[in-house]
Amino acid sequence: MTGVRQWYRRSLHLKLLVPTLLAGLVLALVCGFGLYALFKSHAKEEMASWAIRIADAVNYASESSPTTSELERFVTALGAEPDIEEIVVAAGDPLRVIAATRMAWWRHPLREVPDGRIRDQIRAALERGAHSRWRDGGRSLTAAVPLHIHRPKMDLARLSTGAVYVALDSRGELAAQKTHALFAGLALGGSILLLTIIGYAVLRNRVIQPVWAIHRTLEDRRAGNQQPYAPVASDDELGALARATNDLLDAQDERTSLYRQMFQNHPAVKLLISPEGSGTITDANHAAARFYGYAIEELRGMPLGRINTLPPDQLSRNLQRVRVEPDFRVQVQHALASGEVRDVEVHSGPIHVGGLEYLYSIIHDVTEENRSRRQLEIYHQVFRNLPVGVFRNTPGVDGRFLELNPAMVAIFDASSLEELARHPVADLYQDPAERELFSRQLLEKGSVQREEVRMRSLRGRPIWAAVTAYRHRDPDGTIYFDGTMEDITTRKEAEMARDRLIQILEATPDFVATSDLEGRPLYRNRGGWRMLGLSPNTPLEEAPRDDIHPDWALHRIQEAGIPTAIREGYWEGETALLDTAGREIPVSQVIVAHYGPDGEAERLSTIMRDISERKALESELQRQATHDRLTGLFNRHHFEALLSDEIQRAERYANPFSLVMFDIDHFKRVNDTHGHPVGDRVLCQVADTVQERLRQTDILARWGGEEFLALLPGTPLPGAAELAEYLRRAIADTETLPGIPATISLGVAEFRVGESWTTLLKRVDDALYRAKTGGRNRVETAREPDTTA
Secondary structure (H helix, E strand, C coil): CHHHHHHHHHCHHHHHHHHHHHHHHHHHHHHHHHHHHHHHHHHHHHHHHHHHHHHHHHHHHHHHCCCHHHHHHHHHHHCCCCCEEEEEEEECCCCEEEEECCHHHCCCEHHHCCCHHHHHHHHHHHHHCCEEEEEHHHCEEEEEEECCCCCCCCCHHHCCCEEEEEEEECHHHHHHHHHHHHHHHHHHHHHHHHHHHHHHHHHHHHHHHHHHHHHHHHHHHHCCCCCCCCCCCCCCHHHHHHHHHHHHHHHHHHHHHHHHHHHHHCCCEEEEEECCCCCEEEEECHHHHHHHCCCHHHHCCCEHHHCECCCHHHHHHHHHHHHHCCCEEEEEEEECCCCCEEEEEEEEEEEEECCEEEEEEEEEECHHHHHHHHHHHHCHHHHHHCCCEEEEECCCCCCCEEEECHHHHHHCCCCCHHHHHHCCHHHHECCHHHHHHHHHHHHHHCEEEEEEEEEECCCCCEEEEEEEEEEEECCCCCEEEEEEEEECHHHHHHHHHHHHHHHHHHHCCCEEEEEECCCCEEEECHHHHHHHCCCCCCCHHHCCCHHHCCHHHHHHHHHHHHHHHHHHCEEEEEEEEECCCCCEEEEEEEEEEEECCCCCEEEEEEEEEECHHHHHHHHHHHHHHHECCCCCCECHHHHHHHHHHHHHHHHHHCCCEEEEEEEECCHHHHHHHHCHHHHHHHHHHHHHHHHHCCCCCCEEEEEECCEEEEEEECCCHHHHHHHHHHHHHHHHHCCCECCECCCEEEEEEECCCCCCHHHHHHHHHHHHHHHHHCCCCCEEECCCCCCCC
């Protein structure tokens, strides 16, 4: 019966069908019985009216019959009708039967009629007039009507008074009328019942079915199927209900999705638990998987008792408490996959998702916190000797110290514990408002971890303190703060010095950076970003690494700079950077290694200074030191160095080379005639003409005045002589300046192994001298060196 009642309470169509059918059935019965009673009453009235009419007919016959004999014959004939039981006509004073269906009663006094009811009803008719009565439970009907006889031939003695009595058998007529009434009642009741069923069918099709469709959609959603939506079959109120349901489902899906994102990605350990029995883990976030050492798929569906070490009955009681206490907190022990047991603080509360109840639990690992508390309880004496300040005080701006250890006396420059305890806690803050804020925060949260607070000693010395404190409540309700205080003034001063240093580093135009040993950047100053041509707001993780150096500089840093810095502590040298345009920036670089407690290098710092201007100046100085200022060719000094290097290579590898020395014929005449500026232009033109016809490996230098010297590596004497002739013709065929022809004389000499460079130069100079004395504009080769010398 309980199941039937629950089914009825949850079934809308039963709630509509049963009352509707009952109402239709009751209405059909009431209407049927009412119609039956109406028909029956009408039949009785009709029969009573019939009986009166028969009596009136006898009365009329009595009035119209000339003699009693005719009346008797009329009554006898009328009595032959099957439904007429009795007719009695009585008149006179005293009353005498003048006609009757029973001949035995003819002409007898009325009092002799054996049926007293006939006598009574005739007398009643004389007294009250026409009336009718039912007898024998409705089986017969009697009626009596006063006589109205005025015929003169009738016995006048009987005209004074009289009445007609008629008795009818009503069973046949009433039975027929009852049958008619029964069929009419059944027809009416059946019609009402049929209309009721049709109305319910319409109601079920138009109302219950759409509601059931919405109900099935919600049941599918509760079963985990997130796809179904309520069908919208019309634009009426039910269609509006379906659309509203779908809107609610969309909103619920959005809230569920948002909840799952907040649940899965939160750094705190979170579990979603089904509270039935001893509890089952329904879902867990990534932090829970990391903490417990199980995959999320393993945690889902895992009995809670597998990680919770409480007995099953106590675990069940806790789960039931969570269902009625919205913010239930308890500390228990949880077992990890590795077998380790950790102390945890569990914050739980009930939530409802998709019509189902879950317990939402946040787990905090308090193993270390509990261990610290136990150690404080066990080692109270250690508390007294701790170098870190330990205190207990009352909350609020007016808070006072209740307990202090000697380290607090040292921190605040007090002479004794008593002196320090006499001062309100707020006196030790540089700003008393910070004490009020700290107290309020601790009262609200219950704990503060390493809060850095600006304080001052009793002697006015500024102090930075790291405060860890907990709010506690005594059994009598008194609240107090327990905590530790560490003097971090030295560290804070170092941090401020570091911040100032960072400000300096950020302001310097040099490239300053720190990276790990793998080259991943840890810090890069604004000057470094600017030097690379990048925005200082570029995220550090997007900072380029190796590609900020050209290949040669990167190779030097990796092969020499970093190993030397790790080995010796630092390295300095010249490298280069590449900006975003690919331009190479020469830098002076210092690499410094930073070591960990184990003596191993942990990270590297570098400072790079742009030396582009210095390099440009050095390059220019170098050029001026090695090149002729007028022609741009190598000067004599640099050429001598190059010649010495070539002689060493030739002696080591037996590679031949030759020298070609030439000067401009009659150059003094050009200067004297056209001036030195024109002479300088002639020098430059000749130098350019010769330089264009030499190989890249050949070296051309201005030896002095109008004299030039060319070094031809890998070229023996015949080839050098041929080149000299080619150069001579090129100069002769080229008009250096309009109207100023120029020719050159050339001497050629090949280096012989064993001779000095001075000897070689002497031989080629002699060859040039012979060319000039031999008529100029010609080539002469040098004589072989004197080996006897």
